[in-house]
Amino acid sequence: MKVVLEHLTKIFPSRNKKSNEQVVAVNDFTFEIPDGKLIGLLGPSGCGKSTTLYMISGLQKPTGGKIFFGEDDVTELTPENRGVGLVFQNYALYPHMTVKQNILFPLQNLKGEDKLTKTVMLERAYEAARLVQIDDLMDRKPHELSGGQQQRVAIARALVKMPRVLLLDEPLSNLDARLRLQTREEIKRIQRETGITTVFVTHDQEEAMSISDMIVVMRLGVLQQIGAPQEVYDNPVNLFVAKFLGTPPINVFEGVVKGEKLYIGEQAVLDVKGAADQEVYVGIRPEGFITNPEGEFTTNLINVEVMGRDVSIVSKHPNAVSETIRSIVDADSAIDRDATTVSFSLKPHKVFLFSKETEQRIPFEVK
Amino acid sequence: MVDSKNKWKAWLYLSPALVLLGIFTVYPIFNTVQLAFLNGYNIWEAMDGKMFTIGIDNFVKVLNYPGFLTTLKTTILLCVLTVPVSTMLALLIAVALNSIKALNRLLQTIFFLPYVTNSIAIGMVFATMFNMIGLDPATGIPQTAGIINNFLSIFGVGPVNWINPGSTYEANMFVMCVYIVWNALPFKILVLLGGLQSVNKQYYDAAKVDGTSRARVFWRITVPLLSPMISYVLITGFIGGFKEYSSVVGVFGEGMGPTGDKELQTMVGLIYDSLGEVGTGEGFASAAAMILFVIILAVTILNLKVSNKKVHY
Structure with a gap:
């Protein structure tokens, strides 16, 4: 019925x-x-x-x-x-x-x-x-x-x-x-x-x-x-909806789209083809991070929690809306625990842009 | 727990209550039992140092007392006729009060008024309501003053002689039962309403979803869930019912009947009257009190036995 x-x-x-x-x-x-x-x-x-x-x-x-x-x-x-x-x-x-x-x-x-x-x-x-x-x-x-x-x-x-x-x-x-x-x-x-x-x-x-x-x-x-x-x-x-679904919850940052590039703070972290220039909220799922020493997005490392199958990296960023950022990466990833910073590349399909005014999703082309 | 060092303090704080309870409750109970079993007890002789033999003479006297069986019958009838009726009515009123929202407070107040009103005063009002002056000697037309008879005359009924001299025992008992039921309602409504308000509303929602009829909701859900309160008002009702006295005084005065001839004498009335014979009536009164106590005890045990099977805690 x-x-x-x-x-x-x-x-x-x-x-x-x-x-x-x-x-x-x-x-x-x-x-x-x-x-x-x-x-x-x-x-x-x-x-x-x-x-x-x-x-x-x-x-x-x-x-x-x-x-x-x-x-x-x-x-x-x-x-x-x-x-x-x-x-x-x-x-x-x-x-x-x-x-x-x-x-x-x-x-x-x-x-x-x-x-x-x-x-x-x-x-x-x-x-x-x-x-x-x-x-x-x-x-x-x-x-x-x-x-x-x-x-x-x-x-x-x-x-x-x-x-x-x-x-x-x-x-x-x-x-x-x-x-x-x-x-x-x-x-x-x-x-x-x-x-x-x-x-x-x-x-x-x-x-x-x-x-x-x-x-x-x-x-x-x-x-x-x-x-x-x-x-x-x-x-x-x-x-x-992005914030409500998912554990650990999505990480939210304040960012800017300029010339089809997404900036969080000073760093251009992702190409966002099709998105107009504006201030945005950036949502990145915890599984959207890949540790990469040459990665575009660098945050201040706080802690690394080992969970067996994967590793949870707790870090900070001045533009993050929440206190800490939590990213979940493969346990095989090489992480220098003593470093003060950690750099990531982002998986584009795990990154969402939302208008700062309406909080509605802003689409962009994912390669 | 009070630690043992401070135990004397606990006893100290309890002592005023204990002393009063001892003097006015515990001692009289023992004294009553003692007096009941002393043959031919007489205070004046006792003060002279006379010893009395132990026996059941007082009980024999009570049982052989000419008015005893009528007294017992009236007492039991007043109790057995009114308690189930008032409980059932109180339950229906409580359920109704619980389900209406408008004027809820006002209605609760109205239903609770008898509780705070003096029972003698209520009795006098009832006496007036059920009054009938009598037949006019000149014309033979009945003259009525009571609102009940005036009301009945609208339907061409009556006038009924409810309580005036010449009235029947049945008519007297009917008035008493109406009075007692009405007087017993507020306390019962209060207890049952309290119980109803603590029942989880979801039981009723669940019943509604399942299409339960109102009668079935009442009998299969409300009554079982209220059964602890119902059993409580029934037991206290029966205990109170056997001690009926002031209600009869309220309606009929100390004469306890239409002609003042103790037609509606109750057990408590009997005890009270024999205590009036200062010095010699105490033995008789004590024995009658013991008999009443045994009846109440038996009924209460029966009540508890039944409620253990029927009550869902």
């Missing part, structure tokens, strides 16, 4: 009666989620990603715009009539019911024609439980389960009524680091096995990048970029 958002807008009225300040949580969203894909809504807190999710679920009414599931306009439908499964951030498992009762609960709500017999309900509950591998925990209460197990129960409860769309609100935020890795693969597996269009919300870019078929980057209620994770990473449309 594809999900289409058309000019979706959510405005929260001001809480303070004296000021009329409204909060535009979601501002004119238009995008299409293809059928059967796993989509990550990504952005810092307060960017409207959860609000978007809750509007898709029907728990919140949009102020404007429309939501379609396939060809059906569901904007005015109540949550139960949309056929969505929702997994809450803290799972919201009913604490007084066993796992089995929790999973059965949505099925027992069905009325009229949809009403199921007890045997069918149990079959479906066990089927969902097996899918998330908790069928041996059916008689436990939620408080007897670990966080990861509770999460699986919540997913089973959302899946048992065979929703058209599965929604997950920060599904991994309540899990510890190890479980998080495991669970995100699990979510990917469940999504692939069921083929249900799945939307999840996260503020963790790594999480979103690693399992999503498509990521939607948001900021302050405004859609920034949408695309396959690698595509967005390699081609950020603006400085925010």
Whole structure:
């Protein structure tokens, strides 16, 4: 089931009666989620990603715009009539019911024609439980389960009524680091096995990048970029997206384009054919540096961190926006640790230029 | 933990409370048990140094007291009829209060007013509301003064003799039950509303997404999640219910009935009255108090047993 958002807008009225300040949580969203894909809504807190999710679920009414599931306009439908499964951030498992009762609960709500017999309900509950591998925990209460197990129960409860769309609100935020890795693969597996269009919300870019078929980057209620994770990473449309994706984060410098050459400080570091003369922000991915004693870009060396497979060089530059610059180079690179400076050549496709005024991407020709 | 060197300080600070508790709570309890089991206890004779034999004469006297069974019946009925009703009503009102936003504060205040109002004063208001002066001797037309009878007359009902001389036990009990339920509501609403407000809203969102009907949300989610509070108000309600006394005084005066003939005597009333016979009534009062205590204890244990099975903490 594809999900289409058309000019979706959510405005929260001001809480303070004296000021009329409204909060535009979601501002004119238009995008299409293809059928059967796993989509990550990504952005810092307060960017409207959860609000978007809750509007898709029907728990919140949009102020404007429309939501379609396939060809059906569901904007005015109540949550139960949309056929969505929702997994809450803290799972919201009913604490007084066993796992089995929790999973059965949505099925027992069905009325009229949809009403199921007890045997069918149990079959479906066990089927969902097996899918998330908790069928041996059916008689436990939620408080007897670990966080990861509770999460699986919540997913089973959302899946048992065979929703058209599965929604997950920060599904991994309540899990510890190890479980998080495991669970995100699990979510990917469940999504692939069921083929249900799945939307999840996260503020963790790594999480979103690693399992999503498509990521939607948001900021302050405004859609920034949408695309396959690698595509967005390699081609950020603006400085925010570039900064938000990637660990370690992108290094940002203040620079100038003059005569199709990019200057950071006094050094001409790269040919940027096609870019007009102007002041720019320069974003260089950590993996965009190559150590080269004759390199065009020299920085003040601070530290070299060995990570085994590769080496992380921490250095400083007066034109850098952040305190330090972090570059990741091959472990075989020859680095003089006692030197006060380190010189690099740059990989042109890992360097992005952004307008200083609009912070939008400035294209240039990469040879 | 208080370290052992400073323990005497802890005891020192506790001592005023302990002394008061000892004099006004602990000693009377022991004294009551003691008096209940002394046959033919009489203060004046005791002061002369007379010793009394230990026995159950006082209990026999209480059980053989002519009004005892009616008293017990009234006490149990007032409790058993009102506690479930007031709890259920309080639950519904609390859920309603919790779900409306407009005038929430005002409504909470209104519902809480009975709690801060003197129960005798409320009783007098109820007495006035349910009043009926009687039939006009000249015309035979009933003259009513109470708002309830005036209201009923709109529908051509009544007037009912609720509380005036000549009224039935059932009518009296009905008025008492209405009064007690109404008087018991605020505390219960307060406790349940507090409980409701601490329930995570996401349970309701989850139920909504799954298309749960309102009745099912109430019975399968709200009630179980509130069960610790419900059990608390039920248990304290039953304990309080068995001690009903001032409510009857409020409506009927110290006569405890329409003609002042103790028609609605309660256990606490019985104890209180026999204490009035200074010097000789204490044994009887103590025995009656012990009987009441045993009843309350039994009901509370039963309540706890049931709630252990039904309450989800």
